[in-house]
Amino acid sequence: MNEMVTQKILQASLLLREHDLPVWIVQFARETYENPQPVQQLAVGTTVTWPAAFIVTDDGRSYAIVGTGDVSNTRQVGAYANVIGYVQDIRPELRKVLSELQPARVGVSYSLDDDSADNITHGMYRILRQSLEGTPFAERLVSADEVLIDLRARKLDVEIERIKAAITVTEEIFTEIEHMLRPGVSEREVAQRVHDLMHKRSVTSAWDAGYDPVVNFGPESPFGHTAPSGHITLEPGMLAHVDLGIKRSGYCSDLQRMWYILAEGEDAAPQSVQLPFDTVLSSISAGFGALRVGRPGWEVDSVARKVLVQAGYPEPEFSLGHQLGQTTHDGGALLGPRWARYGRRPELLLQPGNVFTLEYGVTSPLGQIGLEEDVLLTADGPTYLSTPQTALPCLRP
Amino acid sequence: MNEMVTQKILQASLLLREHDLPVWIVQFARETYENPQPVQQLAVGTTVTWPAAFIVTDDGRSYAIVGTGDVSNTRQVGAYANVIGYVQDIRPELRKVLSELQPARVGVSYSLDDDSADNITHGMYRILRQSLEGTPFAERLVSADEVLIDLRARKLDVEIERIKAAITVTEEIFTEIEHMLRPGVSEREVAQRVHDLMHKRSVTSAWDAGYDPVVNFGPESPFGHTAPSGHITLEPGMLAHVDLGIKRSGYCSDLQRMWYILAEGEDAAPQSVQLPFDTVLSSISAGFGALRVGRPGWEVDSVARKVLVQAGYPEPEFSLGHQLGQTTHDGGALLGPRWARYGRRPELLLQPGNVFTLEYGVTSPLGQIGLEEDVLLTADGPTYLSTPQTALPCLRP
Numbered sequence: 043m044n045e046m047v048t049q050k051i052l053q054a055s056l057l058l059r060e061h062d063l064p065v066w067i068v069q070f071a072r073e074t075y076e077n078p079q080p081v082q083q084l085a086v087g088t089t090v091t092w093p094a095a096f097i098v099t100d101d102g103r104s105y106a107i108v109g110t111g112d113v114s115n116t117r118q119v120g121a122y123a124n125v126i127g128y129v130q131d132i133r134p135e136l137r138k139v140l141s142e143l144q145p146a147r148v149g150v151s152y153s154l155d156d157d158s159a160d161n162i163t164h165g166m167y168r169i170l171r172q173s174l175e176g177t178p179f180a181e182r183l184v185s186a187d188e189v190l191i192d193l194r195a196r197k198l199d200v201e202i203e204r205i206k207a208a209i210t211v212t213e214e215i216f217t218e219i220e221h222m223l224r225p226g227v228s229e230r231e232v233a234q235r236v237h238d239l240m241h242k243r244s245v246t247s248a249w250d251a252g253y254d255p256v257v258n259f260g261p262e263s264p265f266g267h268t269a270p271s272g273h274i275t276l277e278p279g280m281l282a283h284v285d286l287g288i289k290r291s292g293y294c295s296d297l298q299r300m301w302y303i304l305a306e307g308e309d310a311a312p313q314s315v316q317l318p319f320d321t322v323l324s325s326i327s328a329g330f331g332a333l334r335v336g337r338p339g340w341e342v343d344s345v346a347r348k349v350l351v352q353a354g355y356p357e358p359e360f361s362l363g364h365q366l367g368q369t370t371h372d373g374g375a376l377l378g379p380r381w382a383r384y385g386r387r388p389e390l391l392l393q394p395g396n397v398f399t400l401e402y403g404v405t406s407p408l409g410q411i412g413l414e415e416d417v418l419l420t421a422d423g424p425t426y427l428s429t430p431q432t433a434l435p436c437l438r439p
Numbered sequence: 440m441n442e443m444v445t446q447k448i449l450q451a452s453l454l455l456r457e458h459d460l461p462v463w464i465v466q467f468a469r470e471t472y473e474n475p476q477p478v479q480q481l482a483v484g485t486t487v488t489w490p491a492a493f494i495v496t497d498d499g500r501s502y503a504i505v506g507t508g509d510v511s512n513t514r515q516v517g518a519y520a521n522v523i524g525y526v527q528d529i530r531p532e533l534r535k536v537l538s539e540l541q542p543a544r545v546g547v548s549y550s551l552d553d554d555s556a557d558n559i560t561h562g563m564y565r566i567l568r569q570s571l572e573g574t575p576f577a578e579r580l581v582s583a584d585e586v587l588i589d590l591r592a593r594k595l596d597v598e599i600e601r602i603k604a605a606i607t608v609t610e611e612i613f614t615e616i617e618h619m620l621r622p623g624v625s626e627r628e629v630a631q632r633v634h635d636l637m638h639k640r641s642v643t644s645a646w647d648a649g650y651d652p653v654v655n656f657g658p659e660s661p662f663g664h665t666a667p668s669g670h671i672t673l674e675p676g677m678l679a680h681v682d683l684g685i686k687r688s689g690y691c692s693d694l695q696r697m698w699y700i701l702a703e704g705e706d707a708a709p710q711s712v713q714l715p716f717d718t719v720l721s722s723i724s725a726g727f728g729a730l731r732v733g734r735p736g737w738e739v740d741s742v743a744r745k746v747l748v749q750a751g752y753p754e755p756e757f758s759l760g761h762q763l764g765q766t767t768h769d770g771g772a773l774l775g776p777r778w779a780r781y782g783r784r785p786e787l788l789l790q791p792g793n794v795f796t797l798e799y800g801v802t803s804p805l806g807q808i809g810l811e812e813d814v815l816l817t818a819d820g821p822t823y824l825s826t827p828q829t830a831l832p833c834l835r836p
Contacts (some may be wrong), residue, residue, distance in 0.1 A: 073554040075647045076766040080473055089647050091768070092780055109780070110756060114665050115650075129756050131779035152561040154569075157470040164549040164564040165557035165582075172551075185562075250472045250486050253512075268511050359507060359526050369473040371488070382528035383489055383506070 043120035046292070047087035049198055051104055051121045054085060057189045058100035058149075065145035066186045068096040070162055070170050079161040081151050083292060083368050084194060087119035088112070093132045093169070096122060099143060107135045133173045140179050148179055149186025155385035158194055158373030159187040195365055195374030196395040202418060202427075204293035205366060205397055208245070209416055209428050212288050212295040215239045223282050223301055225439045229257040229270035232284070240288055248287030248294040248370045255286040260409045278439045279305035281315055281409030287370050296370045296399050297428055298414035302436045311436050318355070318406045319434045322413050325349035325402045326430075329362050329377065330417060333392065333424040339375040340388035346402055347379070355404045361388075363398040366416055372397075394421045440517035443689070444484035446595055448501055448518045451482060454586045455497035455546075462542035463583045465493040467559055467567050476558040478548050480689060480765050481591060484516035485509070490529045490566070493519060496540060504532045530570045537576050545576055546583025552782035555591055555770030556584040592762055592771030593792040599815060599824075601690035602763060602794055605642070606813055606825050609685050609692040612636045620679050620698055622836045626654040626667035629681070637685055645684030645691040645767045652683035655807045662800075662807050675836045676702035678712055678806030684767050693767045693796050694825055695811035699833045708833050715752070715803045716831045719810050722746035722799045723827075726759050726774065727814060730789065730821040736772040737785035743799055744776070752801045758785075760795040763813055769794075791818045 058066055068085050071077070075089040082089070086096050092109030094116075106122035113127040128135050140148065152167065153159035162170070174180040197205070218239055222232055236255050240246060247254040257263075257270040260280035276282055280303050287296040300319065302311040310316070329346030343362040351357055361378025364371050375390035377398060396419045403412030416427045455463055465482050468474070472486040479486070483493050489506030491513075503519035510524040525532050537545065549564065550556035559567070571577035594602070615636055619629055633652050637643060644651040654660075654667040657677035673679055677700050684693040697716065699708040707713070726743030740759040748754060758775025761768050772787035774795060793816045800809030813824045 073766075073768055076477055076768060077554060077557070078475065114661050118666075129780075133779065150561075152565075154562050154566055157474060157562075160474070160560045160562035162561050163557045164547075164559050164561045165551045165554075167561040167564075168549075169551055264511050269515075369470075371470055371473060382530070383526075 043118070044087040046200060047085060047119055048121040049200065050085050050193060051098055052102070053196070053198065054098045054189065054193055055100055055102045057192050058098065061188050061192075063147055063149045063184070063186060063189055064100050065140070065143050065147070066098050066149035066189060067170070068098055068151060070095050070150070070166050072166070077163070079151075080158045080369060080373070081161045081190065087121055088115040090116070093166075095132065095136050097139060099145075103143075105139050107132055107139065136173055137177055140174070141177065145179070146182065147184050148182050149189060150183050151190055152185055153187035153190070154185075155387055156187055156191050156373045158369060158371070159190040191374045191390070192393070194367060194372055196393055197367060197397055198395075201293060201367060202397065204291045205295065205416070206427055208288055208290040208293050208295040209297070211243055211245055211290055212286055212297050213429060215286065215288070216284070216297070216299050219284070220301065220435075220437075223276060223303065223437055225277050225303065226275050228272050228275045229259050229263065230272040232257045233270040236286060245288045245290040248289045248296060255284050258283040258410045261405075261407060263410065265405070265410050276303060278303050279308075279408060281406065281411065283410050283412055285412065285414065292368055294366055294368065294370045295416060295428075296366055296414060297416065298401060298403075298412045299431055300411060300413060300434055302408075302434050303439055304436050308436075311434055312408070315406045315408050315411065316434065318404045318411050321350060321353045321355065322402055322404060322411050323432065326400045326413055326415060329400045329402075330415075330424055330426075333398070333417065333419050335392055335394055335419060335421055337392050338389050339377045339392060340380050342392070343377045343379055343388065346377075346400070350402060350404060358402060362402055363400045366397045366399055392419055394419060397427065440515070441484040443597060444482060444516055445518040446597065447482050447590060448495055449499070450593070450595065451495045451586065451590055452497055452499045454589050455495065458585050458589075460544055460546045460581070460583060460586055461497050462537070462540050462544070463495050463546035463586060464567070465495055465548060467492050467547070467563050469563070474560070476548075477555045477766060477770070478558045478587065484518055485512040487513070490563075492529065492533050494536060496542075500540075502536050504529055504536065533570055534574055537571070538574065542576070543579065544581050545579050546586060547580050548587055549582055550584035550587070551582075552784055553584055553588050553770045555766060555768070556587040588771045588787070589790070591764060591769055593790055594764060594794055595792075598690060598764065599792075599794065601688045602692065602813070603824055605685055605687040605690050605692040606694070608640055608642055608687055609683055609694050610826060612683065612685070613681070613694070613696050616681070617698065617832075617834075620673060620700065620834055622674050622700065623672050625669050625672045626656050626660065627669040629654045630667040633683060642685045642687045645686045645693060652681050655680040657806045658802075658804060660807065662802070673700060675700050676705075676805060678803065678808065680807045680809055682809065682811065689765055691763055691765065691767045692813060692825075693763055693811060694813065695798060695800075695809045696828055697808060697810060697831055699805075699831050700836055701833050705833075708831055709805070712803045712805050712808065713831065715801045715808050718747060718750045718752065719799055719801060719808050720829065723797045723810055723812060726797045726799075727812075727821055727823075730795070730814065730816050732789055732791055732816060732818055734789050735786050736774045736789060737777050739789070740774045740776055740785065743797070747799060747801060755799060759799055760797045763794045763796055789816055791816060794824065
């Protein structure tokens with residue numbers, strides 16, 4: 043029995059009522075191990091081989107129409123009350139369930155604005171429409187993205203606890219790798235040590251293990267989603283920057299931490315790194331202070347962004363923060379600028395139960411500067427889930 | 440540099456010419472670590488965060504339009520000659536490339552018939568169409584599934600070598616676990632041992648690790664995609680059945696093996712298991728003998744299926760075999776019956792370079808019987824890539 047998925051399905055029924063959507067086809071998919079979708083972990087709880095339809099209604103009914111080979115797993119999840127097996131063709135059972143429910147609108151899991159709410163493949167969407175031809179429901183398919191975005195974004199207590207647990211492990215790993223930050227160590231060696239520590243703690247990377255962690259030593263290290271280099275080594279007078287996320291019990295952390303390696307004769311970091319570091323810190327604090335339920339995400343980004351731009355740094359090419367949950371880029375309201383790339387997500391209003399990252403960075407002559415914290419928003423305001431980095435540790439080589 | 444993806448992109452250009460499709464948008468996607476697609480490993484070679492378009496033409500040109508944060512990884516793959524970075528909006532660059540190419544048709548990676556060729560999400564398909572509005576290309580989008588199916592299914596030599604290597608490791612694991620097949624061992628213990636052996640050899644499960652391997656001891660073990668039980672233990676007079684696939688260097692194996700544990704006083708398996716075992720063996724051999732380039736897959740299935748049905752067993756609810764490659768259910772021509780569930784795939788003609796599984800099974804009073812081999816089809820006929828199981832080993836308890 044998957045308690046998490048069962049709770050999310052109950053939450054889904056409430057959200058359907060709130061958004062006035064009578065029926066939602068949560069997933070219509072096949073071979074979902076090879077072609078997994080973000081909704082699967084959240085609200086399905088099993089992979090399927092043959093075409094399958096998972097359906098939830100606004101009055102708390104739930105149906106899983108699956109190939110006979112997928113029946114026993116689907117029953118084990120325990121979230122869908124009616125598990126219906128078929129052998130040759132899913133269509134008759136699907137039509138039967140819908141004609142029983144007679145919904146005025148049928149939500150489908152796709153979205154133009156939100157990648158984590160964009161699940162169904164175009165081929166399966168066409169098959170769904172064709173399967174319903176000759177019924178009134180073919181013309182009643184609509185995007186269920188408002189429901190799905192809220193379902194992901196409004197974390198239940200059990201989800202927040204899991205995110206916290208992931209953050210705790212991440213902070214332990216940061217503490218452990220600090221000892222390695224000595225002259226001569228390569229970016230790749232640090233990344234490998236992080237992977238060993240993850241394996242020891244039975245957790246996995248939160249994103250592509252090739253770029254998780256990102257490790258940047260000094261000014262020559264390329265920034266972004268880049269594999270840590272075996273050739274770039276840490277030297278005195280360099281900044282060390284690590285961006286690390288782990289996944290534990292299905293939920294992620296996402297944090298960035300920084301260190302400075304003192305050069306000969308130095309007792310503190312030079313102003314050329316201390317000043318930008320303090321600016322990044324202020325920018326993130328300003329973003330934290332601006333978080334408020336009901337506010338659109340772009341306003342929060344703009345507060346933090348202004349701190350950087352007014353200090354003379356170029357406009358950042360990314361956003362202040364994204365939501366965090368089963369995936370590191372968890373969809374829903376984004377703390378980002380209103381750029382076409384981000385769709386409608388910066389316009390969405392912040393909700394209680396949202397968990398955000400707050401991350402900004404700038405370049406300095408001695409290396410990349412970037413910090414990232416994880417924050418929960420409640421009706422009473424924001425709380426840090428991570429222990430924020432507030433100073434730049436200066437390590438003696 | 441990803442040599443495999445680079446070779447597949449060259450093959451893609453040839454296939455575009457063969458199928459008379461001038462331009463193919465191989466992938467149009469975002470956040471592909473969270474929402475991965477089968478085409479990614481085969482013909483893209485990297486994950487991307489922001490919306491990205493990977494394009495190949497029938498005259499060997501290739502373009503990757505990616506967010507600036509994804510440029511360096513995309514360059515590292517080395518398969519796409521033109522890597523174009525953007526910051527705010529992908530649309531202008533996408534329109535520019537297409538208006539340069541002026542294609543009469545633009546292939547998109549979706550398919551109604553083949554799950555592994557069904558990649559683009561419905562949301563991204565709509566965004567693609569909207570992005571091309573006002574250009575002639577919006578009306579020229581077509582499914583590229585014929586190209587993509589062939590690209591997956593016609594294995595290059597380097598791919599066949601990798602599949603063979605995965606099979607070798609799998610056969611080694613079967614040899615090792617045979618020693619464990621003693622009374623009292625549970626299905627779950629065998630599965631855990633298999634996972635340890637995979638980890639030791641730095642290979643992963645070919646499908647969902649919860650059901651890979653499938654382990655079935657005796658008649659009470661539920662069949663299908665089911666997690667091995669901690670309660671069902673092996674006892675004398677039981678059949679042991681293991682379905683195992685591993686992935687190594689991106690390519691999969693998929694094999695089933697069987698053993699019988701002798702009951703007290705027995706020197707050989709009883710007829711109630713030997714007869715059905717021999718029937719399954721004949722069925723698979725008949726399927727192997729029927730494999731021929733140019734034949735539709737359903738004909739091969741029907742030859743093997745007939746052996747079972749004529750021996751008095753019920754019509755199997757699944758197919759004789761699927762293709763094998765980067766995924767265990769690798770798409771393309773299927774050796775299966777012409778059922779709605781399978782779409783057009785049983786009608787597709789077998790090609791040189793296709794790699795198939797051959798798997799059939801029946802139930803017996805002492806447990807599930809199932810065998811599975813991996814086979815390469817060439818212009819000269821079929822060859823076993825696995826070492827076929829030809830007898831039922833009887834183990835003394």
